[in-house]
Amino acid sequence: MKRFLLAMFPLVTLFAGCGEPGRANFEIFEGLHPVKGELRFKGEPIPEASLRLHPMPLGSDGPIVSAVVDSDGTFEVYTFRPEGKGLGAPAGEYRATVSWFGPTAGMTEDQRDELKELLPAKYGRAQTSPVNIQVAVGENEVGTISLD
Numbered sequence: 001m002k003r004f005l006l007a008m009f010p011l012v013t014l015f016a017g018c019g020e021p022g023r024a025n026f027e028i029f030e031g032l033h034p035v036k037g038e039l040r041f042k043g044e045p046i047p048e049a050s051l052r053l054h055p056m057p058l059g060s061d062g063p064i065v066s067a068v069v070d071s072d073g074t075f076e077v078y079t080f081r082p083e084g085k086g087l088g089a090p091a092g093e094y095r096a097t098v099s100w101f102g103p104t105a106g107m108t109e110d111q112r113d114e115l116k117e118l119l120p121a122k123y124g125r126a127q128t129s130p131v132n133i134q135v136a137v138g139e140n141e142v143g144t145i146s147l148d
Contacts, residue, residue, distance in 0.1 A: 025085060026078060032088035035067075035077040035135055037142035039098065041119060045073030046100045046147075049119075053077060053094035053133060054126040065089045073144075089135045096131040098123045098147065123147055 039046055049069040055062035067075035079086045101115040122128040133142055 026087040027081075027084040029079070029081060029083075029086035029088075031090055032079055032086045033091055033135055033137055033140055034088045035133070035140040035142060037075055037133075038073045038144040039069050039075055039147070040073055040144060041100070041147045043146070045069070045071065046098075046119075047071040047073070048103055048105075049098055049100035051075055051077070052097050053089060053135075054097065056093040056095055056132075058095060058126050062092075063090065065094065091135050091137050094133045094135065095126045095129055096133050096145070097126050097129050098131070119147060 039049060039051060041049075046069055051067040051069065053065035064080040065077055066080070067077045069075045076087065077089050079089055098119060100118045101112070102118055104112050104115070117124065122130065131145055131147075133145075
C-alpha cells in the first residue's frame with residue numbers, strides 16, 4: 001500500500017494545483033464549495049502533505065476530495081470528477097486523513113520508496129483520525145488544523 005501511495009504522490013502533486021500557477025487546472029462545478037485552510041504538525045508547516053476528506057458517516061459513498069499542502073502550510077481542497085478536477089468540495093461533514101513523507105523534490109523513485117510516514121498513525125486512518133471538517137454552502141475557511 002505504501003508503494004502505491006508513494007507512486008501516486010507525484011500524480012497527486014501534479015494535479016494538486018497548489019498555488020496560483022496550477023489554478024488553471026481547476027474546473028468550476030456546481031455543488032462544490034471552496035475550502036481553504038492551513039495544516040501544521042507540532043506547530044510547523046508540513047509541505048507536500050496529502051490531505052483527504054472522507055464523507056461522514058464513514059463508509060458513505062462520495063467523491064474523492066483531496067488537497068496537497070503548500071510550502072507555507074496552506075491548502076485548498078479539490079474534488080475529482082469524471083469530467084475533471086473541481087475546486088472545492090460538496091457541502092457536508094468529513095473526516096480528514098493526512099499523510100506526510102517529508103519533502104520529496106529531487107528524489108528518485110527508489111529514494112521515495114524508502115521514506116517512512118512522519119505523522120502518527122492515527123492521522124492516516126479515517127476510523128482513528130480526530131480531524132473533522134464541516135463544508136458549508138459558499139466559501140469555507142477552516143483555519144489552522146494542528147496535528148500533534
